[in-house]
Amino acid sequence: MSEVSRRDFIKVTTGIVGGIIGAAIGLPAVYYLIDPALRAGAKEAWIPIGKLENMEIGKPYPFSFTRVQVNGWERTSTSRGGFVVRNSEDPDDLFVLNSTCTHLACTVNWSENDQVFLCPCHDAKFSPQGEVLSGPPPRPLDRFTEFRITDEGALEIFYKEG
């Protein structure tokens, strides 16, 4: 075995110890920075809307709900809403529109007189099915595609954040 000089020994040990210390500090530091990105999973829930028997057939039934989101040390609540449109007596024969305008996210209202959804922000009109009739929105109103009817006859929709 060849002799290792004192100087080289110091160099190598300093390098190794330095590397270990660097990793012991560097890795936690990286985790610390990216932690929120690792956590933010999409939140989902079944949201109760109301009794099916209260929803008139052919007339959009408005609803709204609030979601609370905790971001670090701050909570934000956001309101969401939509309309249930029943086509027939068949409990499953319905669709649920999201009332958030597909243009710039204002909330659309149902106009009973004109039988359209009106967006107050840039005067868009949507048909009762959610198709764009006029105005700037690029696509029809979104739908909550997953819903279920409970044993008590209440409608629930599946909501997923993001």
Next chain:
Amino acid sequence: MWKKVFDWLDERLGLNDIYKNLLDRPEPKGNWWNTLGSASLFLFILQGVTGIFLTVYYTPSPDHAYDSIQYIMEGVAYGWLIRGIHHWGASLMVIIVFIHLLRVFVTASYKYPREMTWLIGVGLLLATLGMGFTGYLLPWNQRAYWATTVGTQIAGAVPFMGDFILKALRGGPDLSALTLQRFFAAHIWILPAALTGLVGVHLYLIIKHGESHFPTRED
């Protein structure tokens, strides 16, 4: 290959000269007391790095300061570690800087031609104490709030100017959002900038004058 790259860089940057002048300096015979200045510098850098990491989540507002620190401690991976290092490093830095000053005093290293190094060192100690004082308020808990109330009150006891000093420190007659914000600004911008400048001159002078020898019986 590496030698070529190094030579190319050295020719343009003068790396070898930098190494010779900065690190390969003659030192008086090894003595652990002489490492305290470097230890102070290391702690300053450590505080700087952990402090920058803390600002990723810390919020200097009365509504959120306390919660954001709670979040660092319980919500973020290794937040307790980063804050712990910053918290204990702060006390350690004050202690180390002070012992460094004592060693310079005991070995009489403040004499000609090093008077300016000493004076700048006093500035460094004051700025370090200022870091501790301003940092202590940032968690915005009861202890922080009352410590700052008392601390600014003491500064307010100065004759004639006292009232003005108190208001300037607090940003008004009482502790408020303005106090927290200006302490934060002092803690992360003003004092670190001052410290960095002072450290630069301090080190320049040490390289210029070399380190003093220990006084012997004859001195």
